[in-house]
Amino acid sequence: MGKCEMVVPLCINVVLSVVGFGVVLRAIPALSSMFIDAGLFGRDLCKADRTKKVPESMGMVSGTVFLVMMFLFLGVPFGQHFITSSKPFPHAAFSEYLTSLLSICCMLFLGFADDVLNLKWRYKLVLPTLASLPLLMVYYINQGSTTVVVPRLLRAWMGGTLNIGVLYYIYMSMLAVFCTNAINIYAGINGLESGQAVVVGASVAVFNMIELGGFQAKSHFFSLCVIIPFTITSLGLFIHNRYPAKAFVGDTFTYFAGMTFAVVAIIGHFSKTVLLFFIPQIFNFLYSVPQLFHFVPCPRHRLPQYNKKLDKLEPSVVEFRDTSVQWQVMAALRLLKYLRLVHLEEGVGEDGKLCRVNNLTLVNLVLVLIGPQHEGSLTTKLLVIQGLCSGLALFIRYPLADLFF
Ligand code: UD1
Ligand code: MG
Numbered sequence: 001m002g003k004c005e006m007v008v009p010l011c012i013n014v015v016l017s018v019v020g021f022g023v024v025l026r027a028i029p030a031l032s033s034m035f036i037d038a039g040l041f042g043r044d045l046c047k048a049d050r051t052k053k054v055p056e057s058m059g060m061v062s063g064t065v066f067l068v069m070m071f072l073f074l075g076v077p078f079g080q081h082f083i084t085s086s087k088p089f090p091h092a093a094f095s096e097y098l099t100s101l102l103s104i105c106c107m108l109f110l111g112f113a114d115d116v117l118n119l120k121w122r123y124k125l126v127l128p129t130l131a132s133l134p135l136l137m138v139y140y141i142n143q144g145s146t147t148v149v150v151p152r153l154l155r156a157w158m159g160g161t162l163n164i165g166v167l168y169y170i171y172m173s174m175l176a177v178f179c180t181n182a183i184n185i186y187a188g189i190n191g192l193e194s195g196q197a198v199v200v201g202a203s204v205a206v207f208n209m210i211e212l213g214g215f216q217a218k219s220h221f222f223s224l225c226v227i228i229p230f231t232i233t234s235l236g237l238f239i240h241n242r243y244p245a246k247a248f249v250g251d252t253f254t255y256f257a258g259m260t261f262a263v264v265a266i267i268g269h270f271s272k273t274v275l276l277f278f279i280p281q282i283f284n285f286l287y288s289v290p291q292l293f294h295f296v297p298c299p300r301h302r303l304p305q306y307n308k309k310l311d312k313l314e315p316s317v318v319e320f321r322d323t324s325v326q327w328q329v330m331a332a333l334r335l336l337k338y339l340r341l342v343h344l345e346e347g348v349g350e351d352g353k354l355c356r357v358n359n360l361t362l363v364n365l366v367l368v369l370i371g372p373q374h375e376g377s378l379t380t381k382l383l384v385i386q387g388l389c390s391g392l393a394l395f396i397r398y399p400l401a402d403l404f405f
Helices: 003-037 059-073 075-083 091-117 121-141 152-158 166-185 192-211 217-241 250-267 273-292 327-338 362-370 375-404
Strands: 041-043 053-055 147-149 161-163 305-307 312-314 317-321 344-348 354-358
Touching: 003 053, 003 059, 003 075, 003 217, 059 075, 059 091, 059 217, 059 250, 075 091, 091 121, 091 166, 091 217, 091 250, 121 166, 121 250, 166 192, 166 250, 166 273, 192 217, 192 250, 192 273, 192 375, 217 250, 250 273, 273 327, 273 362, 273 375, 312 375, 327 344, 327 354, 354 362, 362 375
Parallel strands: none
Antiparallel strands: 041 053, 147 161, 305 312, 317 354, 344 354
16 A cells, blocks of 8 residues: 555545544534433532533544544545556455444444443443454454464474464453453543543554554554544544533443444454553553452442532442452452552441442542542543553563564
């Protein structure tokens, strides 16, 4: 693919994305009352006034605008083949493009269903797997690679590359499950869900731009065409979702965003690198494991607690009888306390038999470490951490990975 072949479509893509940004920015306030009337609203739990209705599922607006922009853009990279017919029509790339949109569209729809119906956790795991199936099929038909590069240390025994076959497909569908849920559980304060998607999206775009000069340029070009409109339209959503939130993104957005990252990573052939941009989400997931698997009780909401006197957020806590959890879990919590990674109190309550621990999320951990924070500045700090982690990701991907691969 020549440089000019990429630059012109990318410029048109950016222009369409900016138009999309403007539409999202205007459409959200215009549609807010319609969403509230339809019962799609939530209460802002980290505010003194919890009576205000905030429209929920606003990811539907940014997601729809994103899809429309992608449909309009379709004619740019592929339409030119009708004008200059010197090359055969790229059917493989076209099917990848359409299936990507199908998977993303499916997840937007399923996320919306979750917002309306409050699905159980088992469905949250099954649905992204199903939504990724058409994409994996196209990946298979287009003879997508299933080989991984073996680290230098192991090459003497295993050779330079290893074909892991079906395991690669299992990994890719699990990537879709992970990305959707990891974003959804790293949430709860104004602007965090949409903000993290914008930072990760921008980081993926930077990575794709670096790789445009490499031998996989075509795949990274495709990824850019999707990730630029996604990031810019999500920025429009972020502006309404940031503190003080005038809109909530809903699971519609968290699922849609997660699926978009999984899709570009699969079709762009960087399904391992993409996880490097999810360092805070991976940490949050691992830290959440005791609650996600119910070793420690998990309340419906784990977001921080609002302190009216200070107008700041404090870590929220969960209380349980020390006899109600296994001794191994208590031992793990004590170890985490020793490492200053949890705030654990034992022997509390009237009979002195209760344990109190902060809800195991990264948001609460940051509050444990740096003390109570104003909601707006907490989101900013978490997004700065996300950005710094992207810097670390690029460092791991380039100078460091060159040492091992
Ligand atoms: C996930 C989290 C849950 C967290 C919730 C907040 C897990 C296992 N689940 O659940 O702990 O409380 O996200 O998004 O970790 N809300 C706010 N302020 C915000 C964003 C959301 O108060 O800035 C509240 C609103 O009441 C909103 C609700 O959270 O209506 C949305 O929660 P929902 O996305 O349905 O929760 P889950 O994704 O199931
Ligand atoms: Mg959610």
